[in-house]
Amino acid sequence: MAGGSEDPVNDPTRRQAGELEGAVLAALWASQRPLTAPELQRALPAGLARTTVATILARLHDKGTVRRTRQGRAFAYSPVVEDPAALSAQRMHTELDRGDDRSGTLARFISRLSSDDEDLVRALLASSAEPKEQR
Template identity: 45%
Template sequence: MGAQAGGRGPRRANGAREAEILDLLHRADGALTPGEVAEALGGELTYSSVVTILTRMHTKGLLTRGPRGRAYAYTPVADDPGLAARRMRSVLDARSDRHDVLARFADGLSEADAELLRRLLGPEQ
């Protein structure tokens, strides 16, 4: 029941696959083609599935790509902290109640994180 059609590996949520591929691309020495990603995943996904996932991630702005031979080679746009920050901005930008979202976020910070944020934002005025 947990296997994909064609005898491939167990099904995973799209977000989990994207995270797995993103991690793989971060650890790579350079850009990877869909074939290289599929090979690095040990054949868990078909080539066309990898192309679909990489294309979706490129459309979301998570990856850049450039031509290599007859395929594209993909690299992450940012490192892991940069991607987390981008997601946070995306959530904030999608809300009309920015003040309330930021206030709730700040209220939920630990004292150490609140102090770090104060230092990052600059000296008190």
């Protein structure tokens, strides 16, 4: 680039979008209790500023991914869902609810599944259709 400045888009040291959110969620899932921003900062890779951690937590809270409760003068955060699979399912439901054409969205999603994933969806649907006494 002109002037010798670095290209931030192609900078290999720059974190991928969502990478820090994922690290924060992983730390929260690993914890047995809600954590404050300073506690999370200590649990995450070195070098993250407290303000960065606080910003990530605020964004996750705004998205409904974490809940916060008062702990003294600070907030303590905990995940809304119990694991990464539940988070992915929540995001999928959010996208489905966002659109006007639920059938079209599902049809396009299904059309792009691998044959292994199609088999898995069929098995899961069959399992969920069984009477609860048989499960």
